[in-house]
Amino acid sequence: MKTLAFHLNCLCQGGAERVVSNLANEFAAQGYRVFVATEWEEEDEFPLDERVTRVHVGLRPEDEHKNRIAKFFLRVKYLREFLEKERPDVLIPFAQRANYRALMAAGKTRTPVVVCVRTDPVGHYDALSDKLQIRWLFPKAAGAVFQTGLQRAFFRPYLQDNSTIILNPIHPKYFGRLRPAVRDKSVVHHARLVDFKNQPLLCRAFVRVHEKHPDYVLKIYGPDSHDGTKEILDSIIKENDAAEWILLMGGCDTLEEELPKGAVYAFTSDWEGLPNSLLEAMALGMPIVATDCPCGGPAEVMRDGENGLLIPIKNEDALVDALNRLIENEDMAERLGMEARKIENIASGEAVFRQWRDYLDHVCETGGQ
DSSP states (O other), X not given: OOEEEEXXXXXXXXXXXXXXXXXXXXXXXXXXXXXXXXXXOOSSBOXXXXXXXXXXXXXXXXXXXXXXXXXXXXXXXXXXXXXHHHOOSEXXXXXXXXXXXXXXXXXXXXXXBEEEOOSOSTTTSOSHHHXXXXXXXXXXXXXXXXXXXXXXHHTTTTSSTTEEEOOOOBOGGGSXXXXXXXXXXXXXXXXXXXXXXXXXXXXXXXXXXXXXXXXXXXXXXXXXXXXXXXXXXXHHHHHTTOTTTEEEEEOOSOHHHHGGXXXXXXXXXXXXXXXXXXXXXXXXXXXXXXXXXXXXXXXXXXXXXXTBEEEOTTOHXXXXXXXXXXXXXXXXXXHHHHHHGGXXXXXBHHHHHHHHHHHHHHHHHHTTO
């Protein structure tokens, strides 16, 4: 029986945490021995199957008074002690600091490490300290999982031949949903309100769309991240007297029911890893306008004019034109939505798990060679 160990900061409600909890639960259900080694716990976390063992490898109460450098090396030490005790066949860290910690901790234990990159490397892996650690540590990895080809290319020549690309799994509730025969006259969007999602661009563009199509409304679903984005949106709504047709809907637990009611879906991020919101909209068969943002997530799954419309980032004119095209051409919108549904073939939970299983089994058996 193979033993897998996932490593990340915690299991709070986030994209990487959702993927780890889903994978850990599925591997455990398939008979693998599975550990999730975390730095701390949060109040609101994704649940783990009772067959998954949660292990704390973070700082201890007596460490809190120590300096930052000492804490860094203690985190590596505690992770190494876990590896020495449990001897997993492979360690899978998620996110930047976890990748570095895992590669440092695994050195003497000879545990194969499969690093996972979940965001745009530009701006997250290009500081001087990152460049030094990547050059030193990443060649030691037995493998790597990326979400897009542009992510993988960023790390050349340190992570290429022994790496793979695997999409995020889409929650099954988004598959098999029928689009209503008559849809609401609305443009819809769902994501937390945060700066890099650039919902202000969407609101400003929709003001212009509404001038041409005054019977349409914009519905933005998602919680406030408290970074000031919601206040910007409130200001745009107030300036344009748009309270009745630009609607901030807040969080929603039934998005799979609400989103398909809309006529068009808009995705406006300036950068992303591989956005779950976009994958979910595709699974629902939505006609989509999406920014072709780095590090290539939308372009990894969308083909412009075939299963959606791709536009440049931060381009208000292009967004206005694309939204109007889909509003005014229902046949094209329907065709794009039907093609978008095919994302299920590669991003269902079963398909994604199968890709992870095959790749990790290969690493365990060959050491990534």
